[in-house]
Amino acid sequence: MSAFKAPIGTRDVLGEEGARFAAVVSRFGRTVGLFGYELVVSPMFEDVGVFRRGVGEESEVVTKEMYVFEDKGGRSLALRPEGTASVVRAYVQHRPPLPWRCWYLTPAFRYEHPQAGRYRQHHQLGAEALGSADPELDVEVIGLLATFYRALGLRRLELKLSSMGDGACMPAYRALLAGYLESRSAELCAEHRLRYSRNPLRVLDCKKPECRLVAEAAPRLADALCGPCRDHFGRVTSGLDALGIPWRHDHTLVRGLDYYTRTTFEFAATALDSAQNGLGGGGRYDGLAEALGGPPTPGIGFGTGVERILLACEAEELADLGTGVPQVFVVDLLGGRAATLLADELRRAGVSTTRAFDDRSLKAQLRQADRSGARLAVIVGPDEEATGTVTLRSLRRDSVAGPGEADAAEGPGAEQRRVGRQDLLAAVSGWLR
RNA sequence: GUGGCCGUAGCUCAGUUGGUUAGAGCGCCAGGUUGUGGCCCUGGAGGUCGGGGGUUCGAGUCCCCUCGGUCACCCCA
Numbered sequence: 001m002s003a004f005k006a007p008i009g010t011r012d013v014l015g016e017e018g019a020r021f022a023a024v025v026s027r028f029g030r031t032v033g034l035f036g037y038e039l040v041v042s043p044m045f046e047d048v049g050v051f052r053r054g055v056g057e058e059s060e061v062v063t064k065e066m067y068v069f070e071d072k073g074g075r076s077l078a079l080r081p082e083g084t085a086s087v088v089r090a091y092v093q094h095r096p097p098l099p100w101r102c103w104y105l106t107p108a109f110r111y112e113h114p115q116a117g118r119y120r121q122h123h124q125l126g127a128e129a130l131g132s133a134d135p136e137l138d139v140e141v142i143g144l145l146a147t148f149y150r151a152l153g154l155r156r157l158e159l160k161l162s163s164m165g166d167g168a169c170m171p172a173y174r175a176l177l178a179g180y181l182e183s184r185s186a187e188l189c190a191e192h193r194l195r196y197s198r199n200p201l202r203v204l205d206c207k208k209p210e211c212r213l214v215a216e217a218a219p220r221l222a223d224a225l226c227g228p229c230r231d232h233f234g235r236v237t238s239g240l241d242a243l244g245i246p247w248r249h250d251h252t253l254v255r256g257l258d259y260y261t262r263t264t265f266e267f268a269a270t271a272l273d274s275a276q277n278g279l280g281g282g283g284r285y286d287g288l289a290e291a292l293g294g295p296p297t298p299g300i301g302f303g304t305g306v307e308r309i310l311l312a313c314e315a316e317e318l319a320d321l322g323t324g325v326p327q328v329f330v331v332d333l334l335g336g337r338a339a340t341l342l343a344d345e346l347r348r349a350g351v352s353t354t355r356a357f358d359d360r361s362l363k364a365q366l367r368q369a370d371r372s373g374a375r376l377a378v379i380v381g382p383d384e385e386a387t388g389t390v391t392l393r394s395l396r397r398d399s400v401a402g403p404g405e406a407d408a409a410e411g412p413g414a415e416q417r418r419v420g421r422q423d424l425l426a427a428v429s430g431w432l433r
Numbered sequence: 434g435u436g437g438c439c440g441u442a443g444c445u446c447a448g449u450u451g452g453u454u455a456g457a458g459c460g461c462c463a464g465g466u467u468g469u470g471g472c473c474c475u476g477g478a479g480g481u482c483g484g485g486g487g488u489u490c491g492a493g494u495c496c497c498c499u500c501g502g503u504c505a506c507c508c509c510a
Contacts, residue, residue: 008501060508064434082510108510113434115504122510257509278510305510333468364462366470381468395470416469 009112009120017310019324021123024152024309025105028125031148032103035140037127040102042086048078053291054085056258058199065110079109082257083126083303084285085292091130092294098131108303117276117308126282128301133286135232138263139239141300145267145280146245152309153318156271157279159240160250162221163233164260166286169226174200176219184214205252220251229262236263259285263300269308271315279312280304325373327432329395330355331365333381342378342390342424349425351432370395376431378424379416389418392427 006012013021048068055062067079080086083106091100108124127144129137142159149157165173177200185193189211192203204215225233240247253264266281282302289297328351332339339355346353354372356365362381369377379391393416419427 005501065508110509112508113506114502115506118509124510126510275505276509280510303510308510331469361463362468363464363466363470368470370470377470379469383468391469393469 007120009114011119020310020313021306022324024306024313025125027151028103028105028148031144031151032127034147035101035127035144037101037103037129037144040087040090040104040128042090042104042106043080044107045077045079046086046089048076050085050089050292051078051081054088054259054288055082059258061110061257065112067109067111080106081110082108083124084128084257084259084282084301085288087126087128087301088130088285088288088294088299089292091297091299092289092292095294098297099129099137100131101127101129103127105306115276116274117272117305117311119307123306124303125280125306126301126303128299130289130297130299133232133298135235135263136239138232138236138284138300139243141282141302142236142240142263142265143243143245145282145302145304146243148304149267149279149309152313154269154279154309154312154316156269156312156316158268158270159245159247160253160266160268161237161240161247162250162253162264163225163229163262164264164283165221165225165229166261169224169229170261173219173221173224176224177201177204180218181214187214215252222249222251232262259288259291261286265302267304269312269315272308272312273315274311276308277312278305279308326352326354327374328353328376328378328428329369329372329374331362331369331377331379332356333362333379334385335359338380338385342380345424346378346428349429351425351428366393376428378428384418384421387418388421390421390424391416391418392431 048066051066052062057063061081066081068076069078070076083104086106087102087104104124104126106124106126107121109121111120112118114120125148127141129141146157146159164170178197181188181196181200181203185196187210188196188203192211196203203211204218237247237249247265250266253266260283262284264281264283267279268277269279270277280302281304282300284298284300286298287296288299289295328346330339330342330346330353332342332355336357336359343353343355354374356368360368362379366377374395377393377395379393381391384390
């Protein structure tokens with residue numbers, strides 16, 4: 001096969017799916033607008049250090065999944081594997097007034113073996129809020145994501161919540177856990193027997209039965225939290241309760257990115273039976289700005305995958321995401337220029353309009369009009385031209401109501417009628433109402 | 434990175450122990466209607482059977498390699 005295909009793990013979104021993709025994005029835009037977040041656009045590639053130091057040297061994403069390349073100037077760059085590190089880098093560079101609350105849509109690249117709901121390029125919608133350590137901000141950000149999912153009509157969701165502690169209690173817990181694991185290291189699975197000391201937290205969500213057994217009895221982070229972290233977590237959960245957002249404390253929620261402190265959360269779609277049912281997640285990253293060379297600045301945010309959302313909507317059979325079908329289809333038997341002008345007039349008036357090209361037969365144009373999903377055809381041919389009129393024809397089963405003369409041959413209740421050329425807009429908008 | 438399953442028209446698939454010019458449905462295009470879509474009828478276009486090599490008189494069918502898809506592990510959106 002000599003024709004090119006999209007690279008492995010990537011895909012083209014078009015047709016019906018394109019309409020749903022656009023609907024998801026626009027609904028996110030509406031939601032963040034409701035919350036007063038501003039759009040931030042940052043580059044799709046960054047100095048590789050942004051991710052190494054931001055996401056974490058030890059993380060799976062950085063160690064094995066990054067697309068790293070050298071440009072012609074010898075700079076070492078990486079395609080962004082996620083959104084947060086870039087946004088925080090932009091914050092450090094521009095220092096916008098705090099609190100800075102923003103949102104984005106970005107492709108994300110990870111070199112992984114593709115499978116259901118997982119691609120080498122996927123798309124994330126995200127929001128970040130920097131400059132406040134107030135737990136009410138955590139509640140707002142999680143609430144924003146919940147509001148968005150609700151706006152899409154998603155119902156079968158589970159919110160998992162945890163706390164990663166902070167600079168005071170996390171290192172102590174890590175040491176405590178490492179000590180515990182050492183005492184039972186012989187019982188761990190082959191992989192973790194050798195690597196538990198490098199990142200003890202990973203053992204907690206290892207799926208191997210032997211590790212699970214050891215993890216059951218391990219000291220819990222929730223019990224090791226310092227006072228301030230415990231208070232913070234309590235304020236977050238009570239805030240979610242107050243907003244009526246159900247949640248579940250998940251001790252095994254150890255998110256893969258190293259920058260998280262305190263609150264971490266993840267929404268899973270229970271309607272999805274595939275292995276990848278995580279819709280979106282995030283957390284607080286109070287040390288991230290500093291790690292990227294900026295002033296200490298607390299922050300919290302999330303990313304959510306558009307492809308996963310689309311899968312979840314499909315699983316919950318949410319058909320009504322609003323497709324981009326036009327309202328009017330102009331049929332032109334005069335060679336095509338008349339359609340250009342009529343479509344322009346309708347579009348200027350805010351009526352979404354499409355038309356045919358290549359001067360096809362009336363039959364062919366109407367067939368195309370039917371398929372387009374438009375409600376109404378506006379037909380111009382020699383007869384209309386001679387009489388200064390246009391013909392409005394219903395493309396549905398209903399008849400053409402409103403102003404204008406019913407087609408003499410069809411009588412009242414006809415599915416098409418003639419109106420004066422100058423009455424086009426009034427007749428069309430009357431009909432579409 | 435590891436493993437299971439699968440690659441025949443745009444899509445979903447059929448193709449008998451290897452045997453003539455590779456089929457169907459849907460979709461697309463045209464006609465049946467001197468200006469009327471949806472339903473129906475008729476016709477048409479569209480395939481180097483993923484690619485390469487091998488076995489054979491002969492390969493969509495058998496063997497090897499390779500590329501791709503899919504699902505799972507790992508990890509994550």
